[in-house]
Amino acid sequence: MRRKWRKHDVSMAGYLYIAPWLAGFFLLTVWPMIQSAYFSFTDYSLLESARWVGLRNFKQIFTDDASFVHSLKATLLFVVLSVPLKLAAALLIAIVLNKKLRGMHFYRAVIYFPSLIGASVAVAILWNNVFGINGLVNQLLSLFHVEGQNWIGTPSTALGTLIVLAVWQFGSSMVIFLAGLKQIPGEFYEAAAVDGAGRARTFFQVTLPLLSPIILFNLVLQTIGSFQMFTQAFIITKGGPVESTYMYALMLFDKAFAHFQMGYASALAWILLLIIAVVTALIFATSRAWVHYETEGR
Amino acid sequence: MKYLSRAFWLLAGGTFLFPLYWMIAMSLKSKSEAYDNPFGVPRSWDWQNFSEALSKYPFFSYLENSLIYTLGTIALTLATGSMLAYCLSRMKWRFNAAALFYVSMGLIVPIEVVVIPLFQLIKLLHLKNSYLGLILPYSGFAMASCVLMLYAFLRSLPKELEEAACMDGANVYQTFFKIILPIVMPALVTQCVLLFMRIWNEFPLAFIIAAKDRFRPLTVGLLNFFVNVGVSDWGMIGAAMLLSSLPVIVVYLAGNEKIEQALTAGAILK
Secondary structure, eight states: OSSOOOHHHHHHHHHHHHHHHHHHIIIIHOOOOOHHHHHBBOOOOSOOOOOOOOOOOOOHHSSOOOHHHHHHHHHHHHHHHHHHHHHHHHHHHHHHHOOOOTTHHHHHHHHHHHHTTTHHHHHHHHHHHSSTTTSSHHHHHHHHHHOOTTTSSSSSHHHHHHHHHHHHHOHHHHHHHHHHHHHHHHHHHHHHTTTTOOOHIIIIIIIHHHHHHHHHHHHHHHHHHTTTOOOOIEEEEEOOOOOOOOHHHHHHIIIIISSHHHHHHHHHHHHHHHHHHHHHHHHHHHHHHHHHOOOOOO | OHHHHHHHHHHHHHHHHHHHHHHHHHHSSOOHHHHHOSSSSSSSSSTTHHHHHHHSHHHHHHHHHHHHHHHHHHHHHHHHHHHHHHHHHSSOOHHHHHHHHHHHHHHSSOHHHHHHHHHHHHHTTTTTTTTHHHHHHHHHHHHHHHHHHHHHHHTOOOHHHHHHOOOOOOOHHHHHIIIIIITHHHHHHHOOOOHHHHHTTTTTTHHOOSSSGGGHHHHHHHHHHHHHHHGOOOOHHHHHHHHHHHHHHHHHHHHHHHHHHHHHHEEEEE
């Protein structure tokens, strides 16, 4: 009786198992990335073949493209405002839901609901109706004799409606927080109670540090996702008014598939990748200062 | 105080369920009622919207496309992903660490970076306006999270599993398909649910690649229908929206524990 397969058989199987992924990954990710890097230095459009133009695209983006400035500003504002608000809401609700209550399963399903269909086209259409001039928000305001406005059509509030929509979909972050909270051993809270720590102190000195790895995970995930926000801006505001909600992905899409400036759009895409990489690296770099990993073995 | 917090929760719960209520209410209102009573409870129940929507909105064709894209992506991703995860976790390979790093890179690379060459490639391979034209890129992008989760799951299994299988005379392939795969079935089911939610709601890539109406999934189809009908017939749009959202709701209700497990598994992995 053999306890091990022949080495040759195993490596053969290994290569067979890896082959589909290797082919797919190369074809669908590595090769397109190389090509997109190349396109970013050309004036490639769908109609004409690519011509090398050196750094011209990048130069134009940084010195002579008002849309780039607007969309970078809108995207950064969106990320900086929606991600912390979303995580705070998720954490708050997770702490409340962490108690043993009757019908908890139902509450969780309800709270997850916006995350379920929030990204859908249907909700984007709904949003237009809620924040429009005759929308629900204004109807509610008129009950209190406050005159509303067209929230989506006003440059100063349009981005806000998209942020509210993003924060509203905090369900998946909340589920992750909830799982993290469940892993905190009860004895920590007992010890805190014995020491006479109040609710606020217990939260800041027990819950937050022990949850910090999960916070980091959610922060990175949501930040990367928010930089790529597309569907809602595309359907609800179309980037307007006056480019106040011209999200980066939307601008890229316009350049590539409406103006067919594929080379220019590729340069934009690589700038986005670099921004995401830098921001992610920054988050990880600062995480050493605030993420608390438990070192002793349990 | 107690009543105040209860009122707050009721209000919050109301905003979460509002879209569902709105779609249902809208779908039951007549054209004129939808106009002067857009958010209230329907005064009379008008089921006509559904039959009208079904006759003007090719719901079943879009539904079929969405199902093909979603199920095709799930099948392809799980088949190739489970094999790769098995290799990376249970076979000694010189490039294990490098391969794992490349796979995890897929989590960070935004689809925007590759969308233009991808579009070109799909056209070059004559896959534009075909089911594979979306299934292939979807699988490529879904691979990272799928492999990483299965990797963590497989790594926790005891090494003796393969030794016992070998002693019983099973070869490498039989062991994988008949012994390992059934053991990781719960993880595979979790991935199924997660992939379903993700692909079903995907919009940008479908919008670019599935240009012909015959190949449109529900997301693109619904937007197109909305743009065509305009805001003149909210009742019909409500019915179309409700029909389009139902599959996700059903899958979620059937698999919500699986989703929570999957989301959690991802967090613990990091």
